[in-house]
Amino acid sequence: MANIDFTSWFDLKAVVFGVGGFVIAKLYAFAKGRVKVIEYTVTHHRLAEAAETSKQFGNIKLTWAGNDVANLWASELRFENHTATDLEKLRFRVYVGDAPLLLTEDTRILNTPDIVKFSAEYEAKLDVAAGATPSADQLYAYSHEREYEIPVLNRGQKVQLTFLTTIPVGTVSNGVWLKVDKAGYTAKHVPNGPRVYGAPAKWVRWIGLIWCLAVAATGALGGSPPWAIALSCVIGGMYMSHVGAAAFRFGKFAKRLVLAA
Numbered sequence: 001m002a003n004i005d006f007t008s009w010f011d012l013k014a015v016v017f018g019v020g021g022f023v024i025a026k027l028y029a030f031a032k033g034r035v036k037v038i039e040y041t042v043t044h045h046r047l048a049e050a051a052e053t054s055k056q057f058g059n060i061k062l063t064w065a066g067n068d069v070a071n072l073w074a075s076e077l078r079f080e081n082h083t084a085t086d087l088e089k090l091r092f093r094v095y096v097g098d099a100p101l102l103l104t105e106d107t108r109i110l111n112t113p114d115i116v117k118f119s120a121e122y123e124a125k126l127d128v129a130a131g132a133t134p135s136a137d138q139l140y141a142y143s144h145e146r147e148y149e150i151p152v153l154n155r156g157q158k159v160q161l162t163f164l165t166t167i168p169v170g171t172v173s174n175g176v177w178l179k180v181d182k183a184g185y186t187a188k189h190v191p192n193g194p195r196v197y198g199a200p201a202k203w204v205r206w207i208g209l210i211w212c213l214a215v216a217a218t219g220a221l222g223g224s225p226p227w228a229i230a231l232s233c234v235i236g237g238m239y240m241s242h243v244g245a246a247a248f249r250f251g252k253f254a255k256r257l258v259l260a261a
Contacts (some may be wrong), residue, residue, distance in 0.1 A: 040079035
């Protein structure tokens with residue numbers, strides 16, 4: 001009987017594991033070094049709009065601080081600490097373009113008694129002496145940009161900022177935007193859309209579809225009879241949204257674990 005030389009086999013395993021470990025280490029370092037993203041959504045609710053309805057029965061007129069405004073909106077901005085760490089001294093800004101105006105606000109960290117406060121620098125910038133009136137720069141800063149600081153935003157906590165806003169007639173958008181002023185973090189606007197068990201519906205559909213195809217392909221390659229493959233596809237389709245949502249949320253969870261390690 002010929003002798004079997006296992007030396008080459010062990011050498012091959014060493015090379016494979018060595019290359020695999022190197023690739024995994026590089027991917028891990030890349031993931032750790034990436035800028036962390038804080039996703040946010042903005043929803044606008046129309047409250048009122050000025051209009052000339054009838055000379056006999058009256059018109060609708062809106063005023064703010066003695067000035068006429070064309071409309072009033074409740075603009076709600078939300079974001080959540082999806083990262084795997086508690087964020088300390090989280091400073092961020094909410095801003096609009098030249099046309100829209102930020103008026104009053106309601107801020108809160110959901111499921112807590114806490115509100116979101118202005119940063120010390122922003123408060124000093126808006127400080128008005130007793131008996132004086134705000135300068136033009138202060139009025140512009142207050143109506144176009146707000147700056148906040150949260151001492152600690154724990155993992156999973158959600159922030160909700162609701163602003164009374166107005167936009168001039170003819171303005172295309174009353175966009176409200178978020179900018180995070182913290183090293184290693186950036187803000188990303190996520191359009192509002194349908195969600196399935198907390199996951200974006202478009203991702204759920206694609207992941208669920210891939211899972212169904214994988215089930216069918218596994219059955220076909222394994223020599224299963226056609227009726228068994230068809231039945232597995234039917235069952236897979238029934239639970240496609242569950243699987244897609246679970247896979248998406250698990251992927252987000254795994255990503256947080258990697259970045260927190």
